[in-house]
Amino acid sequence: MDSTFHSLEKIQPETLLSFNNPVFLSLFLTILILSIILIYYRFVVIPLRIKFIEEKQALQMQHTEMMALFSELSPDPVIRCDISGRILLSNESANDIFNKKILLGEYIENVFPIIKNFDIEKVIDYGLIKNFEHTVDGKHFQFVVAGVPKYNAIQIYGRDISQLKTTQQELKVALTKANASTKLKEEFLSRISHEIRSPLVSIQGYSELLKSQSDDFSPEYQSIFQSIENNSKRLYRTVELILNMSQVQTGSYESSFKEINIYNVVEKTFREFKSFAEESKLDFTFDSQVDTETSIFADEYSVSQIVVNLIDNAFKYTRKGSISVGLYKENQRVKIVIEDTGVGISEKYLNNLFQPFSQEYSGYTRPYDGTGLGLALVKSFIDLNEAKIEVDSEINRGAKFIVTFDELIKL
Structure with missing residues (x-):
């Protein structure tokens, strides 16, 4: 230092x-x-x-x-508010809603009271989106409230839904009328079927009574009695067909799934058609390769109608030759095979085969009877039971229908 x-x-x-x-x-x-x-x-x-x-x-x-x-410039109302709810921006479309009232500076809760139910601070902080509807002078508007955290504000976008509301109301009225029409149709079909069924039951009863005493009559009268019985059965099936199709199309068909003996269903239907085969002079056979206790899990009525309509269809289009009904089992699946030697089906018509009221031969001069509903109902009942149907046919070479169900395996 x-x-x-x-x-x-x-x-x-x-x-x-x-x-x-x-x-x-x-x-x-x-x-x-x-x-x-x-x-x-x-x-x-x-x-x-x-x-x-x-x-x-x-x-x-x-x-x-x-x-x-x-x-x-937006044709729809747009409003911006700060966190206190005071309106900072309001376009002309928004002002027009309230008879050109200037909304700037107003509080949003005074304009739209429903916003009192929203927590504006929370909407802004979390960027939430809320929706509400508002009616002014008979016009309906839908509004979207969007939180904008960046600007510490809420943005409100609206659109006029008056036309949409009108359309919705018209659709409600149309739906009510349609439901009423459906109910009226169901009631009509129910009543008309009752009116037809009642005399048919009497006709069938008397024809069976006469048939039981047919030994006292000539072969000609026996044939007449048989024809009366067969045609009354066919008419009864036609009524059932129309009712079933109506129920399927209106969604009023009530199914009941349970274990059913498929052998009994097919064999019983086969017996019901034997008299038709005798009257038509057709070779009618039943070949079963399954156990008589073979079962499936399905809706019994719809399964029986599948078999009835496929056999009935075979009789309608077979004038000579044979009709065979087979019942087989393959890889835990049950197959019902109905084959005929009738007129057959063209390849181009196969795609329309299961359409309601569809027939390959139509018009007043058609050579075959039928409503065109049988196979359409078959397809609906096939889908109901989650089954499968295959068709193999050619013109003038007959037709083969194969219906496949899953077998019910008993443990």
């Missing part, structure tokens, strides 16, 4: 402010650097920062103006 002091004492006054003086040199360089930094900050950094802030503000202003212009 003493040595340093003595060295400073040796410095002459004229050299104190000289660059040879290390202290003066250090102080001078420090002041110079600070001056340069201050000049750079004053004339470079500050102007750049000011320019950046101005550009940012200009962009924000441009964005705000564009949003305002977009809102103003």
